[in-house]
Amino acid sequence: MIGRLTGTLLEKLPPQITVDVNGVGYDVDVTMTTFYQLPALGQKTTLFTHLVVREDAHLLYGFGSRDERETFRQLIKITGVGAKIALAILSGMTADELAIAVASEDIKRLSSVPGIGKKTAERLVLELRGKLATGGNLTVPGGLPFAATPDEKSDIVNALLALGYNEKEAAAATKGLPADVTVSDGVRLALKNLMKG
Numbered sequence: 432m433i434g435r436l437t438g439t440l441l442e443k444l445p446p447q448i449t450v451d452v453n454g455v456g457y458d459v460d461v462t463m464t465t466f467y468q469l470p471a472l473g474q475k476t477t478l479f480t481h482l483v484v485r486e487d488a489h490l491l492y493g494f495g496s497r498d499e500r501e502t503f504r505q506l507i508k509i510t511g512v513g514a515k516i517a518l519a520i521l522s523g524m525t526a527d528e529l530a531i532a533v534a535s536e537d538i539k540r541l542s543s544v545p546g547i548g549k550k551t552a553e554r555l556v557l558e559l560r561g562k563l564a565t566g567g568n569l570t571v572p573g574g575l576p577f578a579a580t581p582d583e584k585s586d587i588v589n590a591l592l593a594l595g596y597n598e599k600e601a602a603a604a605t606k607g608l609p610a611d612v613t614v615s616d617g618v619r620l621a622l623k624n625l626m627k628g
Contacts, residue, residue, distance in 0.1 A: 433457075433491060437477040440470060445590035445618055446518065448493070450476065459493035460514075462503075463522035463590070463622060467615045468495055483507075483514050492518065502526040502563060509558050516546040519594045523622055530563035543626050545595035587617040591625075600625060 436459065438452035445466050449456050459478060461469075470476050478493035479500040492514060494500040499521060506517035520529060523544045532540045533556050541552035587608070591601035604621035612620065 433480050433482045435477065435479050440472055440474055440476050443469065443472065445586065445614065446522065446593050457491055459491045460518060461493040462499065462518055463618055464525050465493060465495040467619060490514065499526045502529060505559060505562055509554060511551050515595065519546060520544050522594050523626060533559045533563055586614045587621055590618045591621055596625065
């Protein structure tokens, strides 16, 4: 099991990044919460990781804190919630916000995440109640903004598609974004728009 990576950040194509660790490039899928806090390209970063082994692939997921990784691990134990949906949940809300939504039985908030219907949201509340702690700070060293050129707005749409939203939802969520928005800020704003909808 690969539990942690420390290395140089080579690429940022949300939700996937590449981290060079002693000459080996690891492709890691990260939550948007972690993505927003990553340092600039070429800088050193540390991620807590979870490795999923399937017949056709070995997939590495990265998190800015142990708490976020533990929340991910709790999510993937739930029937009907795979790694992709767990990543989408933790991209739409922080681990603390998820814990609050579960504790307050906020089915509407939980079911606003793509891939989560009312029944799955109810299962999340039932199975996660009392298992998630709040108050953890999600931090990744060197949180510098990732600037995007205007034509990189498609990166924001691609990030939303990778998180499970459809093209119509992604287009609607990015419609009102400022032309000079960075990719990370654009994804954050688009996710907020989708959560309101």
